[in-house]
Amino acid sequence: MDQFYMTTLSVSVLLISIIWYLKALRKSPPLPPGPRGLPILGYLPFLSKNLLHQFKDLRHKYGPIFKLYLGNKLWVVISSPSLVKEVVRDQDAVFANRDSPVAALVGTYGANDIAWSPHNTQWRAMRKIFVQEMMSSTSLKESYSLRKDEVRKTIRHVHIKMGKPIEIGELSFRTELKVVMNMLWGGIIEGEEGNRIGAEFRVLISKIVDLFGKPNVSDFFPVLAGLDIQGVKKQMENYMQSMDSIFNAVIAQHREKLSGGVKKEGNKDFLQILLELQGRQDSEVSISDKQIKAILMDIVAGGTDTTATTAEWAMAELINNPDALANAQKELSDVVGLNNIVEESHIPNLKYLKAVIKETLRLHPAIPLLVPRSPAQSSTVGGYTIPKNSTVFINVWSIQRDPSIWDNPNQFKPERFLDDNGKLDFKGNHFHYLPFGSGRRVCAGMPLAERMLIYLVASLVHSFEWKLPTEGETLDMSERFGIVLKKSTPLFAVPTIRIHDSNLYM
Known part of the structure; x- marks a missing residue:
């Protein structure tokens, strides 16, 4: 009898467990909806060039x-x-990882950087150093002279080219690159050597950034990654071999000069900070040469291509909207004066120009889908299951053009950011406007990008009048999709004199 009861009890427990498990399965939220695609390939054959x-x-x-x-x-x-x-707020820690494509892994020395690194102790330490040492208000204030010198050189260059078409994106990129290089290693690499390195960077950076966003079979079918069917890994390795030789040479020269007593004691360049930290025995963070180069790569790529692209979009929108350009120039005349040239100290009073930059980033966010996140564990968003290790894109481009949120969303209207009394900023606290991301993965270089964008665009707009090369020409405002959102056709514009005191261009 006891045997019978024990058997009955065991069967009952088993049945109850099965029923409970089936109910639990039924209660588990479904995956989000979406197109079915094809067996094995999924939706891959249907992806368009403009996602x-x-x-x-x-x-x-x-x-x-x-x-x-x-x-x-x-x-x-x-x-x-x-x-x-x-x-980015409620489950920020869960979604703080990256799903790094093959190109990004190669291009960041195995995700040893800030942008693509997994969310771990090393990442937190690297980001802390970057934010506190290079992006602090004090550091940016002390490095103003570097930015000022390069922007003045750019204005002089445009002045020499007066009346001739200038490629705005290339001009902006060159300016941003020189600023970043100065902040990275200051006056250690100068003269012809500095010009050579700058020229090599200009050739490589755009190719590398484009490759980061190129669809790659190896990412969709990891089992095929070893075959490198599209040659993306090989291409990136070739580019990085060139970048690596530059970084190795710069680090070696920096070490040599630092060991010889050539070091700055106040406003140190960033590479000096990293090398000194690497040499400290009591440091909480162990930094390898690979990590130093990965961080340099982040700064060179992130601080040049995206900022220059946004500056180009801003100039294109102003030229395409003459009333907005007139408003910006009137404000500059009132704040700066036609007997003076723009300084960063003027920026807090350039309310309209700040609104121009904000509106440009609303319509043309530099990274329109942000850098993709990947949940460390299965989670629920909007009542749907988001499986562990899936790739999550935040479609900033769509949100910032949503007609249920924005009035006339496709219209360039800087005034919308004047009407909000400055509430909308770049910090990612307003989830309908986050061009630099949000949460712990918000863009670490945002403070520098914001300063340089306003300063460069203000200087170009204040110093010169701008028009298209051909009278009556329609400006092409179409986009070329990639990890960075660029113009389909580069912007060429012709400058004419606006400030007549030639001494201000010297």
Whole structure:
């Protein structure tokens, strides 16, 4: 009898467990909706060259959160402020990892940088050093002379080219690169050697950034990564071999001069800070040469291509909107004066020009899908399951053009940022406007980018009048999708004199 009762009890417990498990399965939130795709390949054959417009169509069909199977990868695209808040604020720690593509792994020395590194102790230490040592208000204030010198050189260059078409993106890129190089290693590399390194960087950076965002079979089918079918890994390795030789030479020269007693004691350049930290025995952070080069790579790539692209978009929007350009120039005349040249000290009073930059970044966010996140564990967003290790894109481009949020969203209207009394900033606290991201993965270089964007655009607009090369020409404002959102056709514009005191250009 006891045997019978024991058997009955065991069967009952088993049945109850099975029923409970099946109920638990039924209660588990479903995956987000999305197109079915094909067996094995998923939605890969249907991806278009411009994901932004394709994602816009998919959002209309499936809602503000949808999924795409791409080979062995699951992408989740989020396009509403409330869902963004769940990711970057409510579950920020869960979604703080990266799903690094092969190109990014190679291009950042194995994700040893700040942008692509996993969310771990080393990342927190590196970011802390970067933010406190290079991006602090004190550090940026002390390095103003570096930015001022390069912007003045740019203005002189434009003055010499008066009346001739100038490629604005290339001009901005060259300026940003020189500023970044000066902040990285100061006066250690100068003269012809500095010019040579700058020229090599200009050739490499755009190619590397474009490759970061190139769809790669190796990322969608990791089992095929060893074959490198598209040659993306090989290409990036070739580019990085050139970058590596530059970094090695700069670090070696820096070490040699520092060991010989050539060091700055006040405003140190960033490479000196890293090398000194590397040599300290009591340091809480152990920094390898590989990590130093990865961080340098972050700064050179992130501090040049994205900022220069945004400056180009800002100039294009101003030229395309003469009333906005006139308003910006009137403000500059009132604040700076036509007998003076722009200084960073003028920036706090340039309310309209700040609104121009904000509106430019609303319409043309530099990284329109942000750098993708990856949850460290399965989670729930908007009532849907987001599996562990999936790739999560925050569609900033879509959110910042959403007609339910923004009035006339496709119109360039800087005044919308004047009407908000300065509430909308770049810090990512407003989830319908986050061009630099939000949460612990917000862009670490934001303080420098903000200063340089306003300072450079203000200097170009104040010093010169600008027009298109051909009378009556229609400006092409179409976008070329990539990890960085660029103009389809580069902007060429012709400068004419606005400030007549030639001494101000010297």
